[in-house]
Amino acid sequence: MKSTDPYLKICKYAFCKISFNAKRTNQEFCCRDHYVKHNNLKAKTIRDLTKSTDKVLHLNRHILSILSQKGTVSANDFSKLGYKISQFTSIRKNEKGENVFGCYEYIIENVGNGNYKIYKNE
Numbered sequence: 001m002k003s004t005d006p007y008l009k010i011c012k013y014a015f016c017k018i019s020f021n022a023k024r025t026n027q028e029f030c031c032r033d034h035y036v037k038h039n040n041l042k043a044k045t046i047r048d049l050t051k052s053t054d055k056v057l058h059l060n061r062h063i064l065s066i067l068s069q070k071g072t073v074s075a076n077d078f079s080k081l082g083y084k085i086s087q088f089t090s091i092r093k094n095e096k097g098e099n100v101f102g103c104y105e106y107i108i109e110n111v112g113n114g115n116y117k118i119y120k121n122e
């Protein structure tokens, strides 16, 4: 029985796919340039898939950085600045068992009467 040559490879870069003689058995690309291009395309695909959500989260974080300087804020303060309440990066329970939402390093805590306190998670 004849086995295939483990050094005879096909370049993994989608726009190349040439067969080449690898120097190592774990080499997947015909050259460094195709390794870089393959990984750049992979990163771009992920960026394109997460772009719209990331944009909202980054804007929310920016709004929280502004509102955190005010002490207590109202729900109206959030909506005036365009805060999207449906997008957050974390959720946890406070000591009363209530949900507390976070966006990156900022935490939003409901302090009652439609008011919120925003602080940094240290």
Ligand SMILES: [Zn+2]
Binding pocket: 011, 012, 013, 016, 017, 018, 029, 030, 031, 034
């Ligand atoms: Zn190649």
